[in-house]
Amino acid sequence: MSQPVQQSQTEIIVTGFGGQGIILAGRILGMAASLGDKKESTLVQAYGPESRGGACNAQVIISNTPIHYPYVNTPDILIAMSQAGYDKFVTALADDSVLLIDEDLVRLQQAPCDHFAIPATRMAENLGNKMMANIIMLGFCTAVTGAVSSRAAQVTIADSVPRGTSERNIEAFGKGFDYGLSTLKGRRKVAAGQAGALAS
């Protein structure tokens, strides 16, 4: 699961509270894939009451070939940044899906598939702006799943975020990306029986 997703079509759901920048995150993923990585992509976004505080979601499909149907039934990647969003989509996950969560906002009962956790909102607060949690999550997702390339994601972020904040958002992306790489590294180390610094 830690390898870049190989199949030709990657279906992603990003979910969270309205106002977390869920739609923006989805849009950046799609734009990075199509404009940066020269693939096809679609975005279906939930708006209406959700974007005013309820559970909202963005459905993104990235593919090497033209996409015929833009809705996601079984996500390959689920990015959950709220408990409500997680609860809503958890049943749609398949065994080989990848689940990414904000570990402070989502409590996992029993994950139905491989999952990775990051304290994205806490990290964003430490960076001085809670609003950047979505970008941190994007960095994390990019490192863990390889759904888009890091370069494309960064270029798209720079174009998508409010004027004057692109540098800080790129920094936030880097934080999430590093955290993702560290997480993968930690998995390898733990699997190899080298969890600690001392010889066991």
Next chain:
Amino acid sequence: MANKTDDKTLNILLFLCNWGAHAAFLTLQDQLRPIPHEIRMVRVPCAGRIDRAMLLKAFAQGADGVALVGCEPGTCRYGSGSANSLQNTDDVQRILDIMGLGRERLCFGAFLPEESEELLSFLQNFADEINVLGPAGIEAVPVISALNADDLHQELRQLVAAYDIHACQDCGKCTSACPLALIGKPFSPRAIASAVITGGIHSPGVQENVWSCLTCGLCYDRCPSAVNFPAFIKELRHLYRHTALPGQEVHGGFFHSLMRSMSSAAITPRRWGGLPDEIRTDPESPILFFGGCAPYYDIFFGKHSRPQTNKILIDSLRLLNFFDVAPRLLTDERCCGHDLLWSGDKKNFERLARINVERLNGLGIETVITTCPECYMTLHTTYADEGLELKFKVVHLYDFLEEQLDKGAVDFEPFDQVITFQDSCRLGRLEGKVDLPRKLLKRLQPARFVEMKEAAGASICCGNCAWTGCDGYSKALQVRRLEQAHATGSDLLVTSCPKCQLHLACAMEDPFRREQLEIELMDLTSIIAQTIRWKG
């Protein structure tokens, strides 16, 4: 011990016990037996009194070999002399190995008065061995020219100008903050300042106090005129050396001899022997780990306690490995020279610093990581201040760790101890990294972390810095610090400098108060290495 007069003759120093072997030596002299001409004999009341400092000092001052000859265990007139000699010989041999001189250059022998022929063959064999080994390679200590009164006056005036001592407002904030003054020592930074202004640096109180100063920087921190007192004291000590006033070197000057020897280009230390197998290093790595003096400390202080300062270095390497850095190690790593500089021996410091910088620059490395606060300050700041140009950056291990930990996905195992923290003066006040160790401490998962009454920027020194001027007041200071640690309710005192660990452990040796003072000591690096875990 005179330094060599010509290059061909080697110097072998023989310390000879008055009670046993000396009679055998006299017999050899009476009978005109061929005692090797390299040997110079010093008759001593007991070989056991030739301590490790004296043995090492012989080498530092130009001996190529040293023979310690006393009595068989059990025949010592004073009881413990032979055992002492054996222990001292063993310790210094181990030190000589790491220094690169080799243990063969020091030997111990025991002879009865009638064993003159045995003594002769012992000496001949030893002389042969030393001749095979050749010169030890330690250069003569540069002679410091004495200053006449006018020059001294001039130097003092320059010192006053350079450190702007006239800016001192005589407000006394320094004295009211100084840990030594607060413990009751008649010590006053501003009094030293005015003594220098008036040229009275030879008055007894002043002279002693200059060597006692901890150079911990607390007074500098408090001074409203920002008189850099630690740096000023450093220069003043250097000046004292010019006026033939010896420094008050503690431990018999052992460490000063060690460092002075290191300033000779011809010796090649043999560091990093006996590393655990699992430590990964890479001779081509652009990152070098600079260890410091810990192995020497562990041998020297092993006589009194069981210091584990070398463990800090090994744990540092483990942490670098943990983050997939296999660092390069310098097998001929020398001392950084911190204690030479801070005990007034600027000449040897400059020599050593130049050797170090040339060696490190020649390696083509990008980064030097060190965990010792003194090595860090010296490599990072002092070398540049002395005009040496470094072609690499110097990073403290804590900075490296914080950067890596900040990337995340790493956890710490909880441990059931209440901890408190002893700041290092060098890292905290002098290098301004008070928050850095605390960031790391806050990541740990102890039962609780409690600061001592005087902590961070206001923290008290462990009682000594450059092995000078340790006295009863230093001990009282350490005891106060340990009491502060106990008052936090902690059962583990975390340190960040090997010297803090040595000095605080020494204060715990107080036979009357051992139980009240004892507290477990551990270096921050070691705690991190023990509890760090990949999240996985």
